[in-house]
Every structure is written in C-alpha cells, then in structure tokens.
Amino acid sequence: MIRHDRRAGRLLGLGLALLAGGALLLAACSSGTSNADKTATAAAAQPAATSPGGAASSPTAASGGIPANVGKNDKAQITGAGSSALTPFITTIADLYHKNVATGVTLNYGSIGSGGGISQFTAKTVDFGASDIYLNDEQIQKAGGAVLNIPVIHWAVAITYNIPGFRAEMKLSPDTIAGIYLGTIKKWNDPAIKADNPGVSLPDLGITPVHRSDGSGTTMNFTSFLAAVNSNWQSKVGAGLSVNWPGGVGGKGSEGVTAAVKTAPGTIGYVELSYALQNNLPVASVKNAAGSFVKPTLESTTAAVAAQVPNAPADLRFLIVNPPASAANAYPIGASTWVLLYKDYPSSKSTEVKAMVDFLWWAIHDGQSYAAQVDYSAMAPNLVQKAEQALKSITVGGTPVLGG
Amino acid sequence: MSARDIEGPPDTAANLSGRSYPFGEIAFRAILMLAVAIVLGILIGLFVELSLRSRQSFSANGWSFLWTSTWDPVHEVFGILPFFYGTLFTAVSAMILATLLGVGVALFLVELSPRIVARPVGFMVEMLAAIPSVVYGLWGIFVLAPWLRRNVEVPLHDHFGGVPLFSGYPIGIGYLAAIAVLTVMVLPTVAAVSRDVIAAVPQSQREAALAIGATRWEMIRIAVLPFARSGIVGASILGLARGVGETLAVAMVIGASPNITLSLFDPGYTMAAVIANEFAEATTDLYRSTLIEVGLVLFLVTLLINIVARLLVWRVTGGERSGGALL
Numbered sequence: 190m191i192r193h194d195r196r197a198g199r200l201l202g203l204g205l206a207l208l209a210g211g212a213l214l215l216a217a218c219s220s221g222t223s224n225a226d227k228t229a230t231a232a233a234a235q236p237a238a239t240s241p242g243g244a245a246s247s248p249t250a251a252s253g254g255i256p257a258n259v260g261k262n263d264k265a266q267i268t269g270a271g272s273s274a275l276t277p278f279i280t281t282i283a284d285l286y287h288k289n290v291a292t293g294v295t296l297n298y299g300s301i302g303s304g305g306g307i308s309q310f311t312a313k314t315v316d317f318g319a320s321d322i323y324l325n326d327e328q329i330q331k332a333g334g335a336v337l338n339i340p341v342i343h344w345a346v347a348i349t350y351n352i353p354g355f356r357a358e359m360k361l362s363p364d365t366i367a368g369i370y371l372g373t374i375k376k377w378n379d380p381a382i383k384a385d386n387p388g389v390s391l392p393d394l395g396i397t398p399v400h401r402s403d404g405s406g407t408t409m410n411f412t413s414f415l416a417a418v419n420s421n422w423q424s425k426v427g428a429g430l431s432v433n434w435p436g437g438v439g440g441k442g443s444e445g446v447t448a449a450v451k452t453a454p455g456t457i458g459y460v461e462l463s464y465a466l467q468n469n470l471p472v473a474s475v476k477n478a479a480g481s482f483v484k485p486t487l488e489s490t491t492a493a494v495a496a497q498v499p500n501a502p503a504d505l506r507f508l509i510v511n512p513p514a515s516a517a518n519a520y521p522i523g524a525s526t527w528v529l530l531y532k533d534y535p536s537s538k539s540t541e542v543k544a545m546v547d548f549l550w551w552a553i554h555d556g557q558s559y560a561a562q563v564d565y566s567a568m569a570p571n572l573v574q575k576a577e578q579a580l581k582s583i584t585v586g587g588t589p590v591l592g593g
Numbered sequence: 594m595s596a597r598d599i600e601g602p603p604d605t606a607a608n609l610s611g612r613s614y615p616f617g618e619i620a621f622r623a624i625l626m627l628a629v630a631i632v633l634g635i636l637i638g639l640f641v642e643l644s645l646r647s648r649q650s651f652s653a654n655g656w657s658f659l660w661t662s663t664w665d666p667v668h669e670v671f672g673i674l675p676f677f678y679g680t681l682f683t684a685v686s687a688m689i690l691a692t693l694l695g696v697g698v699a700l701f702l703v704e705l706s707p708r709i710v711a712r713p714v715g716f717m718v719e720m721l722a723a724i725p726s727v728v729y730g731l732w733g734i735f736v737l738a739p740w741l742r743r744n745v746e747v748p749l750h751d752h753f754g755g756v757p758l759f760s761g762y763p764i765g766i767g768y769l770a771a772i773a774v775l776t777v778m779v780l781p782t783v784a785a786v787s788r789d790v791i792a793a794v795p796q797s798q799r800e801a802a803l804a805i806g807a808t809r810w811e812m813i814r815i816a817v818l819p820f821a822r823s824g825i826v827g828a829s830i831l832g833l834a835r836g837v838g839e840t841l842a843v844a845m846v847i848g849a850s851p852n853i854t855l856s857l858f859d860p861g862y863t864m865a866a867v868i869a870n871e872f873a874e875a876t877t878d879l880y881r882s883t884l885i886e887v888g889l890v891l892f893l894v895t896l897l898i899n900i901v902a903r904l905l906v907w908r909v910t911g912g913e914r915s916g917g918a919l920l
Contacts (some may be wrong), residue, residue, distance in 0.1 A: 302873030304881070322876065397764050402849030402866075404666075404874025426667070430874040432667035438764055438860040439849025441870060445734060445766075449848075452739040453764040 212518045220262030240252040259335075263293045265544035269308015270299035271319030274406050274461065275526040277563040278342050279319070282556040286548055294544045303406060303430065310529045316538070316545050318529035322430065323506040335532035337579050338506050340525035341552055343463040343494050343566040345485035346411045349447070349470040352377055352392060353454050360385045360482040363418035363511070363521070366475070369457060370398045371421060372436040377455065385476070399449045399458035402439030404430040410524035411459045414510035418521075461524075462490070477521040478514040487566045493519035495569035505575060523566075527570020530579075536586035545585055546590045553577070606867060640892065647886035653879055655838030658886065664851050666871070672881045673890065675851035679861040680894070683768060683843065684836030687775035688783075688849035692829040694776070695783030703791045704813060715788065722781035730845030733774040738846055741773065746858050761858030764848070769857040771847040775839060779832040791817060831904030837895055840865035864891045 269279070276298065283296035301309070303320035310318025311332045323338040348366065350359060365381045368374035374381055378391040401408045412428040426432050437458075440446035443464040448456040448468070462485045465472050474482035483489050493509050496516030501507040509523030528549065534542045553576045557567040568576065581591045621722065623823070661672025698718055702711045746763030753759045794817050802816035818825075841849050848860020849870060864887050875881040 304872070304874045304876045305703065307876055320876070321874075328876070353913065395762060397762060401842070403870040404872075406874075429667040431666045431871050431874060433663065433667065433670075434850065439764060439862075439870075440734075440766070441730075441845045442847065445845060448734040448738070449764065449766055453742060 207438075225242045238476055263291070263540075265294050265540050265542070265584060266297060267294065267541055267545045267548060268299075268315045268319070269296045269306075269317040269319060269528075269531070270301050270309045270315045270525045272303045272321050272406060273300045274321055274344065274524075275319045275342060275533045277463075278560060278565050279552075281563055282552055282559050283548070285559065286551055286556070290551060291544070291547065296548070302404070304404065306557075307529070316534075316541050317365065317549075319526065320527050320529060322409050323527050324529060332531070337530040337532055337582070338504060338527045339504060339530065339549070339553075339576050339579050340527050340569065340572065341549070341576070342526050342560060343490055343509060344524050344564075345490040345493075345520050345566065346407055346414070346459050346522040346524055347455065347465040347470070347485040348459050348461045348473040348475065349450055349465055350457040350473060351450050351452075351454055352394065355392070357386070357389045358484075359471070360476070361473045362476040363414070364394070367415045367419035367422045369396055370400070370415065370435065370437065371425065372398075385482075394455045397456045398434075398437035398455065399440055399446050399456050400434050400437055401443075401446055401459075402441050406430065406524055406526065407443070407459065407461055408432065410508060410510060411522060413508050414522045417508075417511045435530040459522075462487070462566075466564050475521055477516070477519055478511055479517040479519075480514070481517050483518060485522070487564070489518055489520035490523045490566035491569050492516050493521065493523045494525075494566070494572055497523075498569055498571045498575065501572075501575070503575075505572075505579065530583060531585045532582060533587065542585050543590055546580055550577075550580055550591070553580075602879050635915045640889075641731070643885060643889040643892060647882055647889050649879055650882035651888040654883060657918045658883075659890070662851065662853065664867075666875075666880050669877070671877055673864065673887055675853050676862050676864045676887065677894075678853045679768075679847070679851070680837055680863040680865070680891070682861065683771045683775055683847070683863060684833055684839075685722050686772045687779050687836045688829050688833040690772070690776040691779040691783045691832050692825070694786050695780050695828065695832070696779075696825055699787035699791050700813060700817075701899070702788050704809070704817070717784075718784050719781050720786075721777060726778065726839065726842040727776055727845075729774050730842040733770055733842060733846035734766060734852050737773060738770045741765060741770055745769070750858065757855040758857055761854065762858035764860075766846050766848040767858050767860045768847065768854075771843050771861065771863075772857070774842050774846055775836045778842060779836050782835055783828045783832045786828035787821070790821040790828065793824075794820045826905055827902065828916060830898065830905065834902070836896055837898060838865060838891070840869045844869045864888075864894075 209275045270539045278298070279298055283298065287295055289409075298319075299305075299309070299315070303322060306315075306318040306320050307324065307328065309315045311328070324332065324336055348361060352359075361382070362385050365374060365385055368379075368381055375396060375562065377396055382391060383389075409430045412422075412426065412432050413473070415422040416426070416428040417423075428436060438449060440449045441456065443460045446458040446460055447464065447468055447470065450456045460470070462472075464470075472485055474484045475494075476482050490509070493512045493516060497507060497509050497513040497517050500513065509525055511521050512519045512523075530549075553568060553573050557573070558565040581589065583590050650671070653669075658671060658673060659677075660674050662674045663670050663672050664675070665671070698714075702715050706714065742763050742765035745760075746765070746769065749759045750761075750763045750795050798816040798820060799812055802812040807815060843863050844866035847862060847866055849862055849866065851859040851862045851867075852859050854861070868884050868887055868891075872881070875884055
C-alpha cells in the first residue's frame, strides 16, 4: 500500500515535471533572440573610437553630446525587436554603451524580422521596433498613436555573380539588371551586358538569376531600385519584402543565395554588402543616375544617403535607391533600417523611454563610428540632423524627453 | 487493448484496507487524462486558431485561392496551387524512394545480415532521424546540391535534356535536391517500422516456404512480404506525412519558386517552405492571414493523408485477418 502510493507519487512528480518542462520549452521558444552576438563581443574588444562628427550638435550636451537623462548607474532595460539586419550593429553598440557610457542600461533586442518587429511594436510589447521598411500610412493608423520612423543604419545591396574565368570588373546598368531578373536577358554575352562592359569578353553562358526566398529588406530595396529605374519592372513586379519573381531561383537567406551563386556557373544574385565582403564575393559596379559605374562600398553607400536626404520627407520615410545625379560617387542600391518609435509614451514608461532616447541619441552620433566594424554604412551627417529633430520630438506623458 | 484490460485485478493491499482506488491510482488516472486532454486541446485549439486567423484571407482570396497559381505579395494576389503541387511532388517522390530503400534496408537487417552487423547498422539508420533538419538543409545546399549538379544533373541534362523530367536548367538546388534530402530524412522512419514489421513475421512462415524448396528471395516474396505488407504501407504513409510537413531543410534546398513543372531540375516550392520563408517579414495583415491559411490547408492535407493511411492499413489488414473472420 505504502509502496504503491509512493510509486504513484513518483509518477505524479514525473508528470508534473514533464508539464513544467513543456511550459519552459514553450517559454523558451517564444523568446527567441539574436544569434549574432559574436560580432558584438568581437567589436566590444576594440577601444571606443571617437565620433566622426555630429556629437557637438547635442542640445543637452553634458558630456560628449550625450543627453544626461540617465545617470551613469541608473538601471533601465530597453526592449526592442525586429529587423535581423540591424542585429549585428545594435547589439555591438548596445554592448559598448552598457560598458562605457551607462552601465545600468541594457538592451534586450529580439532579432525576429521586420514583420515581427512591426507587430510587436504596434502591440506595444516592446519599447521600439525595427524594420527594414518604414511603416505605411495604414500601419501608422493601426499603431494607435503618432509614430516616428528613424533610419539608424544603412547598407548596400551588392550584386554578385559566377562566371567561370571572368576576372574583369563586371559593370551593370539598371536596365540590364532589370532585364536579367525579368528574364529578357538570358545570356551573359547579351548585347545589353556587352554594351555595359565594352572590350570585355563575355561567355556564351545562360544566366540564372538568384533571389532571396525569405522576405527581406534586401529584396525590398533591390526591387524598389528596379521599380524606380525600370517601368517594365514597376508594372510587372513592383517592390516588396517578397515579390512575385518572374523567374529564377530562390535561396533562403544571404547564405542560401551565396551558396547557389558560388556553386552554379552562370548565376547572379544580390546580397547585403556586409555579406559579400565577409565572403569575398565578386561584386558588380552599378551605373548610377550620374552615369558612372560605382562599386558598392561603405562610403559609396553613405554618399548615396547624403545625396538622398535633401529630397527626403520630414518624416524620414524614404529609400536610398537611385539617388539624384548630383552624387557621382553614390552607389545606387542602398538600404536602411528604421527604428520605430512612438511620439508620446505613457508616464509609466518614463525610465525606459528616457534611457532609450539617450541610447538612440548616442547611437546616431558616437555609435555610428562602429558601423564600419560590422560592415555597415554610417548615417550621413545631414541625416543625423534630421534624426536629432525626430528624437527631440519624443515626449513622455506630454513632456519632451530631451527638453529641447 | 481497452482500458479495462489494463486495470487488472485490484491491488491486494487496497482490498484489505477496504479502498478500491487508492489516491495514487486516482492521481495516475488524472495525469493520464490530463495528458490526453492537453494533446486533444492543442490539436483542436490549433485548428480553431488557424481558422479564425485565416478568415481575413478567406474573405479576400475566396476559394480560388486553392487553384490559382499567382503568388504576388506586392499586389496581394494569392494562389497556392504551385505550393500544393510542390508539397505533394516532393513528399510522394521521397516516400517512394524511401520505401524502396527502407524496405531493402529492413530486409537486409532481418533476413540477411548476421546479428553482429544488424545491430550497429540498424542503429546508424535510426540515427539519421536524430539529425536536426537545419543540418540536413545546410548539408543540402553546401554539399548535396553542388554534388548533384555536377554528377547527376549536368550529365542527365546533356544526354536526356529532351525528357521533360530532365529539361530544366541544372543549378543544384531545386526539386531533385529537395526530394533527395527528404528521402534521407524519411528513410529512418520507413526503415525502422519496416524492420519491426518484417521481424514480426512468424518464423514458421519462413520455414514453411523454405521447406517447399523456395530460394531465399522466393521465401521473402511469398512468405515475408505479404505478411508485412500492411505494416510497410503504414510505414511509407508515416514517411509521407513526415515529408509533407518537413519545412526547414526543404525551404533551404528547393529553390523557392512557385513552379508547376515536371522537371526535377527546376526550382519549386512547398506550403511549409513558403510559410517559413515569408511569415517573419509579412508586414501586412492580409499577407499574414494568407500565410496562416496556407498553414490551415497544410494542416488539413496532413490530416487527410493520415485518414487515408488509416483506411488503407485497415483495408489491407482487413483483407488478411478480421475481414475473413467476420464473414
């Protein structure tokens, strides 16, 4: 009898343990976070560099342009979620910020993708969202409050290819790229490609365009570029995080696109510049509005941002594609990641919001110097000014956080 | 076996103390019932949640969602026929290949190999099931797909390019790579179940066949396979269900283009893969709801396969055992 009960008790315990284990598992699944922290620690080992510019323009400049809302040892945890493209940058600078600027402030960033970031943000489960595309009017309406879209980092969409034995620099004009992805340019020795590359011998080899199969900001900006420069693309395909591709092959993630391009001759694909740099992929120069062929680099992307800013709307909802001809050295396929913020936060969130605005202020000034470490392009100074205005407009319970 | 059989004779100690159900017994029952309730609750909850969340998609896309082929998130035009086709094409092909391989492995392990070989080989085949699917996916894109392209696709394309099956442009990733990866992933399920089923064939059957002068192959054909048939069918349907639901590995190697094509070299797409690929970045409500409806369809397809599998196994077993007994 006693033995019997004990055995059953053990079973009961086992059952409860299983249930608890299941619950833990579920909890663990729902809080998936970044896997890109390795870049963060790598970068943190570097000594803090000085800001390239913009720091002096702080209105509440207490020390090095950092608004002193939050004392060095005040405790606050900022939560954010969204774009995975932002992850290497934001985790790197948040780590540095925590170590060197405000030790009490930590960032909890969920690298869950832009779509997830937008829904977490509008559901108000995070302090800020991050997305590779700004919110459209409908989404802003749904967010239940005025929303700020602030770009904080940029990158280039690089075009890579696999042509056995081809050692020259590949040059492509926008219409040629559109033609390749529309399927109207089928061979590498097509007259259109020859015209872009005079005097270079090109093989009689079929072209297989490779695209991202998962929804991504890279696709968004690549297709936005094609839609901006090619009316055929605009009417047939359009622009989006995922589109209805006229043909070609999809690779999952940058690594999927790279694997396909690396292994199959004749392929062409597009990846973030950071990925191309880290994997030593050949990248094509793309013709910009000024008519010059420009290689994707961190600098040529920032140049594109700078050229685009004067025409940008006040709400900063603009793309870095096909910048005006005034910038001869601008690479024409750029991309941004936006931080999504509410204009007004409830007073109950005061601590977090003050810490967050301080951190973001630091991120668009000193933080920008760390962009290159993770192979991203820094904001152009004229954009930093506009971002400052946006951050200054944030209020908590009606009171401006930055007081200026 | 019913619940009544399990209860058995009441505990002697319990009888002596005059209680027929001690606390432990009741708690044990409650835990078991809770477990069942949780499983059923999850299943029903899933269905309800999927249905509710796909309402927006259903009212916008209508029934034609099921048989149109355009998938255009930009203009919000959605049709899932190519995903449906891709799911069945890859899963059925993988099931057929895995059944051939799996039954071969099972027969070898049970009928041919000495015990000392059978143990480790059987263990290794089962180990294939323990490999995470992302590992299969990575192996697929970095090793298998390039290998297939060089050694299988290019030669086949060069010599038999006229045959629709080999007409596409060989790039490595595509239907063939997806089917190959799926076959390996499904194989352990089919092999393990088939082995158990074949091992369960009574020894007297084999001896009888051998006694009338059958060779080993004839013995397998007339005595072993007919007996194990229903179990093997069940095993392959289990494999099919696994193949239909497999997501990540397929998403990584299938080439993600909604094509309805016979060519093994063309890229394709499956329902599970499109959800995995596009859900995270589905930024509009209708788009998101549509992907959830794809999930609902996938759920129903899996359910249907399982029902068909049940019926099939019942029919096969019915023909052999209970059917005869009943009539």
